[in-house]
Amino acid sequence: MNWLTDYVKPKLDFFGKKELPENLWVKDPDSGEMVFHKDLEANQYVVPSSGYHMAIRAKERLKHFFDDGEYEVFAQPQVASDPLKFRDERRYTDKLKENRSKTGVEDTIHAGLGKVNGQFVTACVQDFKFMGGSLGMAAGEAIIASMEEAVRRKTPYVMFAASGGARMQEGILSLMQLPRTTVAVQILREAGLPYIVVLTNPTTGGVSASYAMLGDVHIAEPGALIGFAGPRVIEQTIREKLPEGFQRAEYLKEHGMVDMVVPRTQLKETISNLLTLLMHLPKADSAQEPEPTVEQIVDDVIEAGSQDGQNDADGVQADGEDKITKVTTVSASGGGFAVASSADPAAN
């Protein structure tokens, strides 16, 4: 037994701990401007003056994404460690250990369930700090488990992708995460749950060639590098300099691969709007007003349902199944609200 197997993740993260020391100035890699780290942190690591999007840790991202920064953290599923006995300059197991102590996380996926403007959402973030967000068995299993959990809990699913691609130290088992995660996306889709992908800097290789490009809606963060082959590989292959802005978020939008480019600070509202629209829910109240009571939510949904009824009459949507989905969604949120006092939506 070691600290890894002994370690039990707390159900809720409170983020009381500061990762950076006080009084630290951070350099904007783009403009060279020095930014006070607290300003940066408050602005989700987007440089306020230039709008440059710096890397953000997975937990930080979910803290900003979920209401009040509260959410239930999913445990990392256990997987075989180093099944190939991969030999590099160092052993892969040592590299994993080193990355775990350096980053404070077990692997690249951080997933959880919380509320976004009052609506329950399952979200998954790839932490680029952990071995470049590379996709191995641990990440694949965590993505599959979280998507399955979203299906069980009937919540939409948001994936914040960030990865250099497959984890080479796991060889073919890493490649197998492409079809495996794709199966999970199919399960999510068949359950009628929205799947939103946020492509962040960078999303390349096997990750872009699987779950990150299979969303119902694709959102990219400004300036994010997104593509299949990395720029270095392409340059080596074609032996010429790549054009300015090639494989950047805005370029992807121009070429029809993403629906929109949205600054990080507006992601929550954009996603909330998309999800309520896709799930026939009333517009979410984004302001941090008192939370609606269960009765209010139910009333709102009944109202939405009756509007749908009109649609039925018009022949626009005559789908009974659709209503069932809606009702179960309500019961899921209702359950969540009911147990909110125990601060544990998992009780659902």
Next chain:
Amino acid sequence: MQSYLDFEKQIADLEGKVRELRSVGDSADGDAEKVNIDEDVARIQAKADQALSDLYEKLNPWQKSQVARHPDRPHFKDFVAGLIDDFQPLAGDRAFADDHAIQTGIGRFQGRSVAIIGHEKGNDTQSRLHHNFGMARPEGYRKAVRIMEMAERFNLPVITLVDTAGAYPGIGAEERGQAEAIARSTEACLNLGVPLISIIIGEGGSGGAIAIAAASRVFMLEHSIYSVISPEGAASILWRDPTRAQEAATSMRITAQDLQQLGIIDGIIAEPVGGAHRNHQAVFDATRDVLAKALDDLAKKSSDELRHERREKFLAIGRNL
């Protein structure tokens, strides 16, 4: 003319000697001299055969990579000629272009209609350029999706032959959504309501391979390789030194034997002694048997069963290591 790989030098020398002696024998005068030469030929030939058999019994991963890429190895078009009757090639993704790196069509396998999709590398300079060395662009994967969907409409089993170093890393390919095309093609494989059988005939290179290999049954030829990245690519990323490909090939476990042990593939198709390139017909015969059996097994299953089993099969990969 047989072309030899670096590590086959001993065999090249022996077989060269055999050829030399034969030509001497052909021009020899007396019968006695001929007999002597024939004996020598037989002796050296036996030695060469033994050396070849010993060598191929324990090829290392890097040697296998070279065999898998051997210029005389049977390619997509050879397999189609050897296994499929009335083959009708089909072309184009109906959106942008016809990608020559991925070939598709329909034909008869032992009398039953099937759809065939596979990478073609080409076998001389001109055809290699035409087929872009088997490195497909998004159009290729979109064509594959189109053919899979058509196969499902007409209840045709799909056979895919995988032989690529990887999807093409180029500006145009990226512009047109290489990643998305691969993702959709993998998804189409996993959604398919007809039997899908994949055979790695040479190189199974990364996303470019899995895009058409997320199959009900996956087989590899004995000396083929299948990996997340080419050994050269891995070496250049891990150590910034592509010359260490040999090490990368060993570390990554890329051989058919390794992959069977890891539970990634369903079976290995035997190659003749000295590799598939020495006897195409033997490879086709072995492949035909494996294909026929797999198609028979899968023929009884419903669309839902096929889909369900394929998904479960992939979800199970790696869970029992």
